Amino acid sequence: MATYQAVQLAQFGESFREAARIVDLDLRDPAPGELRVRNRYAGVNGIFDTQIARNAVDYVKIGLPTLTGVEALGVVEAVGEGVTDFAPGDAVVTTRFPGGYRQYNIAPQGHFVKVADDSPEWLALASTGVSAWMALFHVGQAKPGEVVAISAAAGGLGHLIVQLAALKGCEVVAVCGGPVKSDFARSLGAARVIDYRSESVPEVLAREYPNRLDVAIDTVSGEIFDAFLDNVAPHGRVVVGGAASDLEGRPEIVTAPRIAHKLYYKGASVRGFMNGLLAEFWPPAREDVFALYNEGKLKVCFDEERFLGLPGVFDAVERLLSGRSMGKVIVDLR
Structure with a gap:
């Protein structure tokens, strides 16, 4: 059977690096209503990752071992029975834990949003862009x-x-x-x-x-x-x-x-403001953010440091925590 790699939280610890490890998992076909997506980019949330490693996020109940990461952009490779809104070749984004720090994500179709292409800008817009809109307009x-x-x-x-x-x-x-x-x-x-x-x-x-x-x-x-x-x-x-x-x-x-x-x-x-508790309000925020980007009014800036592969996730988390990053921090999983 084919396998893929993912970052798994094996224990709780003071840091993400201390608590997580890269593991091999069996790659299966999607079940009815699911997509199998090959992740290409992962968005990094250093504070969330650190608190997950410490079991300190109140609204996420952790059972060990668990996979990690929230945001990812990828391309659909296969769809399960009954899936009609997605097809192989579609670029999609997920912002559902733990869909991020893994080479493949197999999950219900409701966890994904279709985007124009596999450019990393769409990952930033669908995740952090929506968060920015929610904090400013929905809560603020x-x-x-x-x-x-x-x-x-x-x-x-x-x-x-x-x-x-x-x-x-x-x-x-x-x-x-x-x-x-x-x-x-x-x-x-x-x-x-x-x-x-x-x-x-x-x-x-x-x-x-x-x-x-x-x-x-x-x-x-x-x-x-x-x-x-x-x-x-x-x-x-x-x-x-x-x-x-x-x-x-x-x-x-x-x-x-x-x-x-x-x-x-x-x-x-x-x-x-805890964006993970506001999922029902994300669609109008996403629509507005996407429109502003398409009109050339909103730009996405990425941190100058590049992080490659799943080993790069650990360095990227620490980059964010250092306070040195500027713009969105992502990991290239291609």
Whole structure:
């Protein structure tokens, strides 16, 4: 019987590299209602992968061993009985765990979305592009003319939120580290870029945007979250999309008034964004993101580091966690 390789979580551990390994699996024909897809690219979610390795993602129940990875783009090789919407040769994307870090994915047809071709841009749009749209518009409810602040603005998610907010007619405040990332965020439409390596985010926001942040999307936590909260506008929304600076999840002693005091008199709110819990709302987001890309209004930027094959997954995860990446991080599985 033919076999294929996949990255499997064999145990729980502190890091993805420590907990996962590459294994050989039997390659089978698709059952009724299934597709067999040869993956060509995988999208990398370093924080999610690390938390999965630690069994720390509350809404995903892990039974060991399990395969890993969420996002992949591939080409359909075979379809099971009863499948009518897909055919061999179709390019498809999946954003369902654990469809990503594997050479082949055999899964129900409902796990896949057909895309125009097998270019990696479609992977980024169908996964991170949809996440960006959901965070900004579904959860953040951003409107034209509002001030939108974004942390990690040069990252895979951030660089797409910057563009979507600018296209909506929002005033974008981008937070990122270093002159290269700052120039990148500015080129995407950010009106104000705060380089946290050379400027104080709390001081800049207090001086230039006091109580003016209508939407603030944070994936970092710590000082940046506090600064966003301190300067949220009346009826503003602080969207929590992650906590990259707090992967350990240890309790932090904070000597400050409860956030209720900062929210109540402004009628403001703090909202959690977990895209995996919003699958029913993905189709309109995907339609809008695809249309903007086809019209040439939205561009996808990839990190300059290239990662090849399943062994490259481990390096790609660590690249993301290092904070050095800019744009979307993917692994070439061809």
